[in-house]
Amino acid sequence: MTHAPPAKVGLLGVLTVILVAGGAFLLGFYGLPRAAGGGSVWQRLCRAAGIVSASADSERAAALPGLTTVVIPHDAMTTGTADQIGHGATLALRCTGCHGAQGESGADAPNLAGQYPEVIYKQLLDYQRGARVGAVMGAMAATLSAEDMLNLAHYYAYLPRLEHDHPLSSAPVLVRVGDPMRGIAPCASCHGSNDGKVGAPALDGEPKVYLEHQLTAFADGARHNDANAIMRGEARQMTAAEIALVTAHYASR
Amino acid sequence: MIKSRYLVLAHFWTAFILFLAALLLGEWQMLLRSPLHAWVDIPEHYYRSVTGHGTVMAYVFPMLIAMGFGYAIVELSLKQPLIGLKWAWGAFAVAVAGALMAAAAVASGAATVLYTFYPPLIGSPFYYIGIVLVVVGSWIWVSLMAVNLRAWRRHHPGEPVPLAMYANVAGAYLWAWTAVGAALEILLQILPVALGFKSTIDAGLARVLFSWTLHAIVYFWLMPAYIAFYVIVPRAIGGRLYSDVMARLAFALFLVFAMPIGVHHLFADPEVGSGFKFVHAVFTAMVVIPTLLTVFTICASVEIAARLRGGRGVLGWLTALPWRNPAMLGLTFSFVMLGLGGAGGLINMSYQMDSTIHNTQWVTGHFHLIFGGAVVIMYFIIAYDLWPNLTLKPLAQCRLIGLQLWLWFIGIVVMTLPWHLAGLLGMPRRMAYFDFSNPALASQAWTVNAAVLGGALLLASGVLFVVILARAHFNPRSALAPYRFSAAVHAAARVPKALNGYALWVCLMIALTLTNYAIPIALLLRANTGVPPVFYFNR
Numbered sequence: 010m011t012h013a014p015p016a017k018v019g020l021l022g023v024l025t026v027i028l029v030a031g032g033a034f035l036l037g038f039y040g041l042p043r044a045a046g047g048g049s050v051w052q053r054l055c056r057a058a059g060i061v062s063a064s065a066d067s068e069r070a071a072a073l074p075g076l077t078t079v080v081i082p083h084d085a086m087t088t089g090t091a092d093q094i095g096h097g098a099t100l101a102l103r104c105t106g107c108h109g110a111q112g113e114s115g116a117d118a119p120n121l122a123g124q125y126p127e128v129i130y131k132q133l134l135d136y137q138r139g140a141r142v143g144a145v146m147g148a149m150a151a152t153l154s155a156e157d158m159l160n161l162a163h164y165y166a167y168l169p170r171l172e173h174d175h176p177l178s179s180a181p182v183l184v185r186v187g188d189p190m191r192g193i194a195p196c197a198s199c200h201g202s203n204d205g206k207v208g209a210p211a212l213d214g215e216p217k218v219y220l221e222h223q224l225t226a227f228a229d230g231a232r233h234n235d236a237n238a239i240m241r242g243e244a245r246q247m248t249a250a251e252i253a254l255v256t257a258h259y260a261s262r
Numbered sequence: 263m264i265k266s267r268y269l270v271l272a273h274f275w276t277a278f279i280l281f282l283a284a285l286l287l288g289e290w291q292m293l294l295r296s297p298l299h300a301w302v303d304i305p306e307h308y309y310r311s312v313t314g315h316g317t318v319m320a321y322v323f324p325m326l327i328a329m330g331f332g333y334a335i336v337e338l339s340l341k342q343p344l345i346g347l348k349w350a351w352g353a354f355a356v357a358v359a360g361a362l363m364a365a366a367a368v369a370s371g372a373a374t375v376l377y378t379f380y381p382p383l384i385g386s387p388f389y390y391i392g393i394v395l396v397v398v399g400s401w402i403w404v405s406l407m408a409v410n411l412r413a414w415r416r417h418h419p420g421e422p423v424p425l426a427m428y429a430n431v432a433g434a435y436l437w438a439w440t441a442v443g444a445a446l447e448i449l450l451q452i453l454p455v456a457l458g459f460k461s462t463i464d465a466g467l468a469r470v471l472f473s474w475t476l477h478a479i480v481y482f483w484l485m486p487a488y489i490a491f492y493v494i495v496p497r498a499i500g501g502r503l504y505s506d507v508m509a510r511l512a513f514a515l516f517l518v519f520a521m522p523i524g525v526h527h528l529f530a531d532p533e534v535g536s537g538f539k540f541v542h543a544v545f546t547a548m549v550v551i552p553t554l555l556t557v558f559t560i561c562a563s564v565e566i567a568a569r570l571r572g573g574r575g576v577l578g579w580l581t582a583l584p585w586r587n588p589a590m591l592g593l594t595f596s597f598v599m600l601g602l603g604g605a606g607g608l609i610n611m612s613y614q615m616d617s618t619i620h621n622t623q624w625v626t627g628h629f630h631l632i633f634g635g636a637v638v639i640m641y642f643i644i645a646y647d648l649w650p651n652l653t654l655k656p657l658a659q660c661r662l663i664g665l666q667l668w669l670w671f672i673g674i675v676v677m678t679l680p681w682h683l684a685g686l687l688g689m690p691r692r693m694a695y696f697d698f699s700n701p702a703l704a705s706q707a708w709t710v711n712a713a714v715l716g717g718a719l720l721l722a723s724g725v726l727f728v729v730i731l732a733r734a735h736f737n738p739r740s741a742l743a744p745y746r747f748s749a750a751v752h753a754a755a756r757v758p759k760a761l762n763g764y765a766l767w768v769c770l771m772i773a774l775t776l777t778n779y780a781i782p783i784a785l786l787l788r789a790n791t792g793v794p795p796v797f798y799f800n801r
Contacts, residue, residue, distance in 0.1 A: 018511065019760030026518060026770050029548060030541075030777060037540035059535025059785055081794050083461030127794075178303055185303055189693075190700050195305065207794045 077140040077234040085127040089163025097164025112168040117216040123170025128210040129162035140234040191246045217260035224252045266344045267652045273330025284318035285724045287311045289717040296710040297698040305694035309374045316377030322361045324483040329403045339424040340414045346406045353402035360395025381468040384795040387456040407434040422757045426493040426747045432513040433485030443474025462792030466533035473524030481520035487640035496748035498589030501567020506750035510761040515552040517767040522778035526611045546611035588663045592643040595671040599635035624685025627678040635674035651745045655737040669723035677716025680709035
């Protein structure tokens, strides 16, 4: 048995698609934006298409002074050349007083040996631009060029870091798994052992006094150069006892 | 008999062994997240497992099934030996090599980025290259499907392409275009960063490109199941296909409407304009048409089978159906799950309602119900149906098969329905653990326990499935009746030209991709908002 199906299926298909597409675009770009109101027809259409004006963004940025504006260049995420490291080593002579001759501080300033280069670069730029405030470091960074900062970063990244041999399983709960109900992410998910994120410093073996001071400063907003307020959000949720616990963990070797 | 049966068997066995491994990972994840087990100490291990589970289940498993089934369809429906057998083995080797490479990268912890990649997360380049190889293998398969169809047409000018092959090639073309989005994302955005040539990546653009693939891939997974609805089930239950032309129309419409809808995955993403979100929501709704066409045609076909078996009355014919027949049972379960999942899908695709469940456990429940449930149960039916022709040995274990299908159905329902509820209550997805000792969460703990139970049933069913297939290899050989696909009530002596080819539907698919994606992609390219990557391996 045979039968003759409609022959104009193709034409019908094309018409249906055009009708649906036309209706959807008309509603999505004219009807619904019109119902929502605001601006001219053209402005509403641009908004529905996802075109945002750049001026709004820059105005917002200008209204929030003192925040970090550092964009990490590719150079700061690679291993430095011998020239860069050599130049950095020369510049670093004036850092040794606090950060130690081999990048290991005896004065509770951060140990810089083996730190990620982009971390050092970002902090130097933040000090120079005033996003991070420190009486000594602000002055030290004031005269550095971007190239100087990059070379300093490469020099310290090149120095060997002291080994840290605590397995993650013996770390405090906050370090391993955080506390999701309070919005505290595990420290280890950015600061190493478990995983590392670009821009997050390695914390193993840093002085306890320094770490505690920084967490407290993040918590009360005195330090505010963390992108998207990530560290301020974490630190605000932590009790003094918890700060003492996690900093003791990272400071122990 | 299928001449290239070893080729098909190689695809199916590889697929099912990987499937079983991924199933095991899935159940381990469920256990880990539940109150029955201590919190995972290192969440990375959980996400590593999720990445492995997702990569196998979303890419490798369905791709191997579609490829193997496609090769079988060429021989069984076109009645000609497969052209390009060596190429097909080559494609298989490339795909398997890619899958192993990706699996090694994931297992070593160098690519814990989940199967949807999530830039700016960047894993080991071996992971992405492995995925690319799997896709390259599948593209060879797409070309072979086109080549074989062309050869057939040359010898049968003007004749209607057999329905099974028509649908199969529609699926192949859908996949070829669907994969382009993720391929662009991997080749132009992710790999240059993973290999160290670039230092920033535009996550917004990557998400838009991935959405190009993300929803249409779902219909690619669905294709073998839909083909089985039309060309296997009616014959297997002793009936006839209600309408051959309606079936073709459904597959043609899938080509058109499955593609330009991915932005409904980005409803919460600020980088895409609301106008495009609305347009994509409308087109997602249009997928209802080929879906309902299918439900109608298959239900009608089942009624025909029932009346041929002596069924009477308005609903009385339901009792005349062969309920113990695996194809009947599989179809029933599949439709129930498709119905539930489809209803949930309507909520996901609605711009406003989505905000209630976006990124919650509801979504995980939804795609496990649709893919893990409605689709995978039909993969089982395909394997059961083809197995005697692949092994040349009978598969007479009807009761075990019934048990396996029941276990799978109950497992999926027990696992995914509580997930939907948990999602409505706000449980986020992609979490390694929950603190169920917290009073705010304690009342939801049972949903995760239910998932462990459902997962255990699924694992048992998966093991049973593999055992049934493996045991068939040890049966004595027996004479086989020639294999055939469902016949339509009215044999199609001729079909409309548009429904015997793909040109029109492929053109519409590409045109709609352009109208729905060109502007969002162009705007993101112009905005150039790259961010530094987050490396998941030692750089």
